[in-house]
Amino acid sequence: MLNVVEAAPRQTLWRGLTRRAVGPTGRRLEPYAFLSPTLVILLILMLYPIGAVIRYSVMNNVILEKAPVFVGVANYVGILTSPDFWVAVRNTSFFTAVSVLAHLVLGMVFALLLNNSLLGPLAKPVFRALFILPWLFTVAVIAVLWRLLLNPNGVINYVLQGAGLMDSKVEWLANPSIALYAVTFINIWSGYPFYMMSLLAGLQGISSDLYEAARVDGAGGLQRFTHITIPQLRPIIVSIALLDVIFTTQQFALIWLTTGGGPINVTEMLSTFTYKLAFNQYEFSVASASAVIIFVLSMVLAFFYVRSQRMAD
């Protein structure tokens, strides 16, 4: 299902948008009439807010005061010299890099398992449904569920202790030296099905002739994987990994509902850091500067994403 509602269109429909239309050219205003609701929404809810947040970021006391004053790059200097910001940058980088890599590996393993020809027509949909399960739950549910599982008195501690892997109960989400790994693990669990479904659809699209030819040439299983499977899936891998980087760097709810960025600030991400600045400390100007920095980073990533989609054309 995922590759219909999420994965596939992201990869293929970009091409759909750019495909040359051979419609009537005389009626110039007609397309704009059809596009006007979209344009109005983009103008009010995208262009204006981005302009506003950039304006806020060079002013002081925005939102709270009627007459904010221009302060130039002071808010940016404040952010970039704040050690907390760099902690958030480091945490976000770790969280994103590990999540994306693990998503890719797990997604590939699960997709290969499901694509195995030994799997019968009955077993395949069952395992596909089981493997996709984490994707069907909203972040709030995932957060509360993992808080139960990772509770010091919870089932995971019990099993690990019973298996002799740990001597004492672990406070997964409250121990400063473990919490970042714990939230990263939860994010890995919740995110791999997106890769799995995209890669599975990709695998099913690879012509069996390619594998047949390789077999005739005496290529082993590993060689077929590295010389056929990976190159064939490359466009899909690049585009889903880029999307995942974009979305993982923006992850807010999972962190907010499991650790809130704590203990201390070991799981503080750019999103939670910015949110706290704005809505806990009411430092809207400084928060805006932080939000603009995140925006610029995301747009750089989006540039690569758009380019990768174009190259696939």
Add this chain to the structure above:
Amino acid sequence: MQAGLLFALLAGALFAAFPVFWMGTSSFKTNPEIFELPPRVITEHFSFDAYWSILSNPVEVRFFVNSYIVALSVTVLTLVVAIQAGYAFSRFQFPFKRTLNIVIVSVQAVPPITLLIPYFGLIVSLGLYNTYPALILTYMVFTLSYAIIMMTGYFNTLPRELDEAVKVDGGGPMMALWRILVPLSVPGLVSVGIYTFMIAWNEYLFALTLTRTEDMRTVPIGIQLLMGQHSYRWNEMMAMSILGSLPVLVLFLVFQRYFIGGLTTGAVKN
């Protein structure tokens, strides 16, 4: 080889499904039983009490009502707007088409946290703070770009001769779109609709910031509130989580039956 495959499949299923199973089984336990050691896989005191206490509490029920109102409104509005935009992209050439195209694709990457601060100011000054329209409007920004991309792709698969036939009969593009293309696009509309509904149903950050009172909160916030206020009635939190996931689970089951197969492979090879 066979044994290895079976082992891998079962290990994968355990990894993916055990947490979900645990959520289910915990929702039927009594609260003291939740942390009983050794943990019980199947409860001794099976009961629906946790579900009843959620469903009989008007505050909790309101979360669900709010989520349905917001998610369904977003879905309908997104479809109406995206159908028109998708039609324009699919059937017309116009100046700035390429630029607009890139803008719509890039919008997906704009971080919600960046928009949140100006939205807060904007929504308050429009007098929409703590209302349904505040959520419906802001959610549409994220559902729309995606829906437009999908609708354009779907319309591109429909032959242009259909539009021409309407023109021969004296109908305009409006007629071609709503009378001919839209009825033929039902499978595409359903998948766009489901995806839109899911985004809206799951949204957390805007719901957290743009609403304030309990009677305006949605399910994801409701789960969080439950976590804070009765510190740790875990069985109720699990029951609420299950109830909050039901619409998406049901959509998945229905959707899988209808669409896996033809459409998935078709969409990728498109």
